[in-house]
Amino acid sequence: MLAGRYLRAKRSQGGVALISIISFVGIMLAVAVLIIVMSVMNGFRTELLDRTLGFNGHIFVSGGSLVEPDVQRLAGEIAGLPGVTQAAPLVEAQAMALGQGQISGVVVRGISAADLRATQIVSGNIVRGSLEGFGEGEYGGDLIVIGERLAQTLGVQPGDPLTLISPSGGATAFGFTPQRKTYTVAATFTVGMSEYDQLFIYMPLAQAQLFFGREGVVDVVEIRVADADRAMEMKSQIAELAGPTAIVTDWTQRNASFWNALKVERSVMRLILMLIVAIAAMNIISGLVMLVKNKGRDIAILRTMGAGRGAILRVFFMAGASVGALGTLVGLVLGVLFCLFIGPIQSFVEWVTGAEVFSSDIYYLAHIPAQVDWREVLIIVAWALGVSFVATLPPALRASRLDPVEALRYE
Known part of the structure; x- marks a missing residue:
């Protein structure tokens, strides 16, 4: 008191x-x-x-001999390891996207329809359109899924055509010409990170291999695990399955700085x-x-x-x-x-x-x-x-x- x-x-x-x-x-x-x-x-x-790990995965296998059907077998073996929730073969390359008079640089990811649906941060955040029909048809068809911010930048929506231009074209008498093809937007997604919503396009794996001239080859096997903190521990098991020529990295090594x-x-x-x-x-x-x-x-x-x-x-x-x-x-x-x-x-x-x-x-x-x-x-x-x-x-x-x-x- x-x-x-x-x-x-x-x-x-x-x-x-x-x-x-x-x-x-x-x-x-x-x-x-x-x-x-x-x-x-x-x-x-x-x-x-x-969001980063949900979009990009936890462990990555690259280099070595990532060719089909061996890579599909490897992905299946990795997916069978305890603690692994997904192992998705991917083709990833840069391209230019041309919409309604607008153009933007993009990163194209080739992925199977099943793996895209299993990637919850994308399939669970569809804003417009749907994944119905994605991956169906010859070489997976011509449907693509793009970020919502990218769709707004290019002025396109589900059902609209979108032209992709790749520098990895074919050789002609006048030199190399860019590869160019028009696809149909099936859906748009938003993961809450502007970098991903503005930059990424998903297309069927076989179609990406065809478009970028990588038939039968994948760039990386992207692996997701139940516990991100165990990624470094599980990396050694995956390296044994991938072989001595493969390069195995985890999420802590990407963007470490x-x-x-x-x-x-x-x-x-x-x-x-x-x-x-x-x-x-x-x-x-x-x-x-x-x-x-x-x-x-x-x-x-x-x-x-x-x-x-x-x-x-x-x-x-x-x-x-x-x-x-x-x-x-x-x-x-x-x-x-x-x-x-x-x-x-x-x-x-x-x-x-x-x-x-x-x-x-x-x-x-x-x-x-x-x-x-x-x-x-x-x-x-x-x-x-x-x-x-x-x-x-x-x-x-x-x-x-x-x-x-x-x-x-x-x-």
Whole structure:
């Protein structure tokens, strides 16, 4: 009670109400921002990882002798390994796509109809059209599936023709001529990453082999496993099946610099924000020092009435600790609520400002992701409370050691 009275007292009464409020707000904002930033970075990494691995797979077999029917046998053997959910032979090459007067560079993936339907991140996110008829007919037919953003760029929709131009054409008397063929858009998909929605086209495997002049050959066998963290462990088993001439890589080796940069950025951001929490807690020291100075007479009276040093220490420790604890608690609630409702908050800000606050062209994702890691939240709360309590001790100890005679000398 006495600690609360000291904190609420105005400056004219020897209190430090304004400094207490500033300290409370500083710790509250620091804790909330730390939780929000770390949750967004967790969500960003998780979303990128899920979408990247869902689209590209976990393990890749390339090089060697990836020719049919041997490659189909190899894919079947790999698919039979415990923990493997899919092994899809692919042909992948770059081309130019020509739509309604618009042209764009694309990456064409040749894949069997069964494997495309098993790729849930694509087959489960069809926006327009359907996969019905894909892979049917001679050489798999002429139906293709393209990203929704690419369809918008080219001005096409399901049922429209789309012309693909490949530099790997045939030789003529005048040199090499580009390969050119018109296909029909069967469906469009969106996986939530602008890079994939803008760049990729799926066509039947046999048709891709024909179009790019790779009959009977595939570029890579793309493998998905149930647990992405076991990809490195399973890579050795797959390498034994693929043979000594094959090159087997996993998802950690692809774009390794990007994932490492995300990890380093996350660690540095956590350190910076924890320092901000510590700096915010330093306001408690200044507030308590002033409180001890202003309440010197009260301390002396309490001491002469029989209050021990421990009692004085507890009063001022509780005064500072309560500011830190309350600021941490309110910051925790604000930070978690912000993360839980980050989607509506983003929509509201965009509605008010009329501007896009999270561009998918820059950040790859269509929305701000946030994933609250409760273990990390507990660490943040413990850090904020610990720093606040430590910051409270020096002025509280100073108050407990104040000499009553010295304090009353000038009163």
